[in-house]
Every structure is written in C-alpha cells, then in structure tokens.
Amino acid sequence: MRLWWEVARRSFHRHSTYRAATFAGVFTNTVFGFILASIMLAVFEERRDIGGFDAVDAVTFTWVAQGFLAAVGAFGGHLPLADRIKTGEVVVDLYRPADLMLFELAGDIGRAAFQVLIRATVPLAVGGLFFHLRLPSSASTWLLFIASLTIGLVVSFAIRFLVTLTTFWFLDYRAPSQMSTVVTMFLSGFLMPVVFFPDWLETTARALPFVTFVQLPIEVLMGKHTGADLVAVFAAQGAWAVVLLAVSRWALSLATRRVVIQGG
C-alpha cells in the first residue's frame, strides 16, 4: 500500500514540473471552452431544453468537461508506457516484483491529482467569470462528484492501458491510439453532452464505458442524479471499472507471456 502511495506521489511531483505543458494545456482548454460555450448558448437560443439540460447546464457542462479533460483522460490515447514497450525497456518493468498494471494505475492517479489541481481550477474560474455557471453549493455534491470522477478515472485508465498493450502486438501504436482518442472524445460526452445525441445513439453511448468518466460524473455534479438513480450510476461505474481491470489484467498476462516466449 505504501508503495502505491509513493508511486502516485512521485507521478504527481513529476507532472508538476511540466510547467510549460501545463500552462499550454490550461490555455488550450480555456480557448476551446470559450468557443464551445458560445456555441452552446447559440444552440439554446433555439430551444429551451435538450434532454433535461438547459442553457446554463450546457455551458456548465462544457467548462467542467474542458477543465477535467486532461485529468480524467478523456483524450483517450495511450500511456507513456507504450514507448517503453516499443523500445523493449518494458522488460525491466516486468521484472519488478510490483504488478505493472497497478503500478501504472497509481502513477495515473498521481498525474490526475495534479492536473485536477491546476488544469481544472483555472478554466473553471475563467469560465465562471465570463459565463453563468451552475455549480453546486453543497459540499456533499462535490464529494459525490469527486468520488464519481475517481471511479471514472479507473475506467479511463483501463481503456488507455488496453490501448497501450496493443503495442505488444503492433509496434506502432499510433492507429489504435488515434482511434481511441476519437471514440473516447465522442462517446464520453466530451465533444457534446450525450443528451444531444439522437435517442438511439444516446442509449448506445450510455451502455458503453466511456460515459463513466465525463458524462456521468458531470451529471452527478449538476445534481441530475439523486437517490436510487445515483446509486445506479455508481454501480454502473463500479461494474465497468471491475470488468475492465479484469480484462486488462488478463491482457497483460497474455502480453507478458508473449514477451517471455520471444526472449524478452
């Protein structure tokens, strides 16, 4: 347990040193936040309500999504581990007594923690200055949001981990990674809240794991789920987390065996 804490803490610290990248990310998120929020407002000029969202909801959703984009891994893609697999350095990682998957997960959580601190707060603050946002005042709602986000992060990690593992089979991870980015950004609700989708598409999206780390947590934040409904959301997130981690574990063992057979 101590080990995972250390790994997470180290990762947090490492990401805190990427000052230029962090600032650039905040800037980009803010710019896109402005453009998207403007589009949202224009859309809601035409209609009062879309799928239970009103204009303020949509704008709030946009800014929260932009703020938490990086932290929660809504960019999809792959983990830095992929490069180590490509060069073969991963063999060193596999020799470690610590489990590789948990190791990477701990690192990812450390990264997310840092990015929540800086990259989430600034765009939200800027967005709040220029737009009317509806953020909850009760601490319990925020805590539920954080909890939901954390479980969602695990799901997001598992997906990125699986994409990363494809490098063991196809050395060039670019295509799977790009596919993952596109699919994730779309189906998680990041590009557009899934309530905008036509019914059949929205139902499909909600049946997939991607919504667990963007759409669902933000809906929780906006108080869209209460009571039994809320429990159902957490249950769905939890279930996806467990299933995908199990699949990741299995895929990792497949990959490890492959490495061993090929002589490392």
Next chain:
Amino acid sequence: MNHRPDPAPGADPVLELDAVSKEFIVYRKTGRLRRKRTTVRAVDNISLAVGSGELVGYIGPNGAGKSTTIKMLTGILMPSAGRVSVAGVDPQRHRLELARRIGVVFGQRTQLWWDLPLRDSFELLRHVYRVPAQRHAENLERFVDLLDMQPFLDTPVRQLSLGQRMRGDICAALLHDPVILYLDEPTIGLDVVSKARVREFLTTINRDRGVTIMLTTHDLADVERLCTRLVVIDHGRVIRDGTVAAIKEAFGGYRTVVVDLERPGPPLAVPGARVVDTDGPRQWLRFDRRTTTAAAVINSVVAQASVLDLSIEDPDIEDVVTRIYTSPPTR
C-alpha cells in the same frame, strides 16, 4: 613557434576567421524564482586562415569552442564579432551559396534518409544540390569504389552498421564537389578497420581532388595519420597552430628507453636521463633529445646492469597534446 604553412603565394585562403568571437547569454538559476544572466564567450577572438588543399585537425578539450567554430564556418551560427569568410562567401549573408560549396559530416547524426536504401539518399542529394547527372554518377562510382560500399548500397540506412553509415555520410557530403569538407568527430565509435578506411579515403580525396578538409576529433590517431596541420583551441582561443611535425618536435622533444633487466633492481642512474617508471625488472628512462642521445643512454645502462632486452619509444601524440592542454598558452 607558430610554423603556420603559408598559403601558396597569390592564393586566397579558402577559409578565414578574422578576430571572430561568439558570445552566448546563459541563464542560470539562483534560487527558486530568480535567474542570473551571464555571458559565456565560447569563441574568443580567433583568427585563422586555411589554404586550399590543407588537411586541418581542429582539436581541444571538451567545451573549448570547437563545435561553435565549426557552426560558424558552416553558416549554422552567426558570429558576435569579427569576420568569417568561407570559399569566398560570407556564411551569414549568403547561406544558400555557401551550402553548395561545403560538405558537412556530423559524427553523431546522419544526414541520410533513414528508411530508404543508401542509394536513394545519394540520388536525393543529387536533386537537392542540383548536381549535373554525369558528374554525380562519376563521383558516386569513384566513392563507392574507394569506400567499398557496393555490398550495401541497397540496404536501408537504418540497418547499416555505424562504420557503413559513416562511409555513406562522407560520400554524401562529397557528391556535389564541395570546396571544403568539415567533419565533426568522424571516427567516433568506429572499429579499427573502418577508421583506417575512412582515413585513407580522406587522404586520397584531399590529395587527388584538392578538397580542403577540416576535422574535429578526440582521436589523436586521426591527427597523426591524417592531418598536415593542427590547430589546438582551449577556452575559445587558439593556443597552438602549426604542422603536426613541428608541434611534436616542440612538445615531444623527449624519448624513452624501455629496459628489461635480468633482475629487479633500484632505479638506474644515467646521466641526462630520468627513470619515470618501474615495474619489476622493467624500467622506463626518459631523456631530452637535445641533451643526450639514445646511444649514450643505452651505453650507460648496459655498463651498469645486466640487460635482457630494451626498446626505444617516441612520444605519442596523446602525451604531446596533453602537454599542450596543460602548458601555458603562447600568443
């Protein structure tokens, strides 16, 4: 003792540095937020003239300013002060013209196309440099022959060994008949055979085609076997400039007699010579060429001890250069 070989009468130097300096502004962190701005003089008032057909070794300790100088000569960097003239062109103002007249080989980086067969790189460079097809073909054929590259002309560059790649890079740099060839650590990491091949090729090119060559190196065998002239720089200044022979004579005025005695014994006392090392029955006696001779030293040794074997060693270039680096500079 700067026996700089004068360029042929009436001929302009092919490369000239006139009171050239290069300063960099460096920011150093002092504490958490503050930065201190300092100026580093990588090249300090260097004046140098190289005549056509010379083969110059440009050596110095790490950080002496070698690569900075080469960068100014190739047009990559602009001097802070002074005048640079290469092949009749000012690198600062006429980069494109200069590029056609020089060839550059970076020791650590290749300029070949990584994923394509070696042959393709040569062909592409023909187009980039706009070399007449006939001339390019002739050059290529000659270089391939001299460097023995036929066996791997169709191999992708990423699959070549370091020695093969270096040969490819040198060939690539010469296909457009440059007036000057610069090489930055060309033999680094090469095996003995490849090194010899590269040196032989450079000597041939220099001799047959009159290509002026300037190379930086840490391998002093390169200097010994290749260079006619040696320029030593340190801390951005030229501290020695002359023919290799002259420098060796100035700094390597000693010789060493290595004696294997029958039995280990105390250091021999020989007039004009000094025992610099012992190892069991073996002793190294160093003497100054100007004060005594090998014969005199040997006679003295044989007279006082029972000798099994002996040999004479001349100073090697490494000792010479070390002495240069550590001796006070002349101006």
Next chain:
Amino acid sequence: MADSLGGNAVASPRELAHIYRKLAGARIRADWQYRGPFIGYTLTQGLITFLDFVQIAVIFNQVDQLAGWSVAEVAFLYGASSIAFHVGDAFISQCERAPQRVKSGEFDLLLIRPVPTLFHLCADDFAFRRFGKLIQSVVVFATALVVLDIDWSVAKVGMLVVMLISGTAIFAAVWVTTSAVAMWMIDATEIMNSFTYGSSFAAQYPLPVMAKWLRHFLTFVVPAAFVSYFPALFILDKPDPFGTPAWIRFAGPAVAVVLMLVARTTWSAAIRHYRSTGS
C-alpha cells in the same frame, strides 16, 4: 571560388518544385515501408474527420438553425474552412515540427542544405495520408452546395474559388507564423498550436455565434472569419447582423497577402534568432 556545379546559386521556383517532388516522394516511399500502420493511420484519419462533422450534425439534430444559419449553410462554412485547413495541413503544417527539431538539434541539418529552410522542412515531412482528411471536407462542401439553392452568378463562382485559395493561404500563414514564434519560445509551442487549431474550429461556425471579443479576435488577430464566413455572406446572400461594410466580404485575398507577408517576416526573424543564439 565559385561553386563548380554550374547554374544559379539559388534555385529557381521550377527547380524547387522538382526538388519538392523528389523529397516528398522519398517520404512517401519511406512511409510505405511500414505499410500496416500507414494504412491503419490513414483509415483512422478518415474516421476522425468524419466525426468532425458529426458534431455539427448532432447539433442540428436538436435545432433547426444556429444564429440564423441552417444546417446546409453551416455545412457550407464547415466545408470551405475545412478544405482550406486540410490543404494547409497537407502542405505546410509540417512547419509545426520546427521547434521540435530545434530542440533535438536536427534543425542544423536544414541550414547546411542549399534550399530554403521552410521549404525543406515541409517537403521532408510530407504526409500523403493527410489528403484523406480532404475527402470528407470535399464531400460535405459539395453536398452543401447542392442542397443550398444558391443563386449563382459569375461573381459568386469567382468568389468561391478565391475563397478557397485565400482561405488556404490564411491558414498556411497562421501555421508558419505560430511555428516561427514557437521556435523562438519553445515552451510556447502548444499554445501556438491552440491558435491554429482553435481558429480552424471556430471557423466552422457562423461568426455571430461567438462572443464579441472572440469575433474581434477572429477578424483582426487570427482572421479566420475571412476564410469562410465573410465570403459566405456574399455567396449565400446572407445579411450580416453587425452591419459590417459590404467590401469586407471581398477582403479575403488582401488579408491573405498581408498575413503571408507577416508569416514570411516572422519566419525569417525566427531563423535569424536561431542562427544568432543557437537555440
């Protein structure tokens, strides 16, 4: 000591075009070696750009118009700006890699070759797969043209062609300028990129959608509004809610020329800076 190669020291445009073909061809051949990833990448690029338009389609699934623009009209804006952007992406976006090359030291290689640095940079990293993105843009644009009942005239057709050309030039200039600045301040690379990609995203939507300061930014700073919006006002006979003078709709080429001059100056300055500081 003239060079012995004959011909002019500086390559003529025709010679440069020839060299470009050779270098780009080499890149294509090199990429083709890795056939699997090459094809896979091309396909995913196609899918990505497909999803690009889906965002707009989803919006119009919920509403009939956006700031007074119908879906076909927005598709027109999207198609035109997207074509301009992707042509720029295919030929000039390679300059984005300049800061990276500066950092790794590979930039020096460009400086010892007898061709302009920007030219060499773009030819070297030519990516054929980027043309795949164009297909979707063209399809959307063509469909929009068919669906919209445009009252065509010679002037409008001319405007259409000019719009696409100057739009491409504007994006190309933005790319070069932001990359040049990024060469100067390498840490600012991603911020520079967000100007390029952000403005292209904004150009997909009608300008009135944006807040006032953003409208001004997209008109006077990074003039993405001239890529598709202003020309569209003329071609589609749409009124401008802000009452801008009519001649603005024709200002695209002038804006493009000015921007290209700015790009050229900035790039030269960036190279000069690199050559005097080595970083």
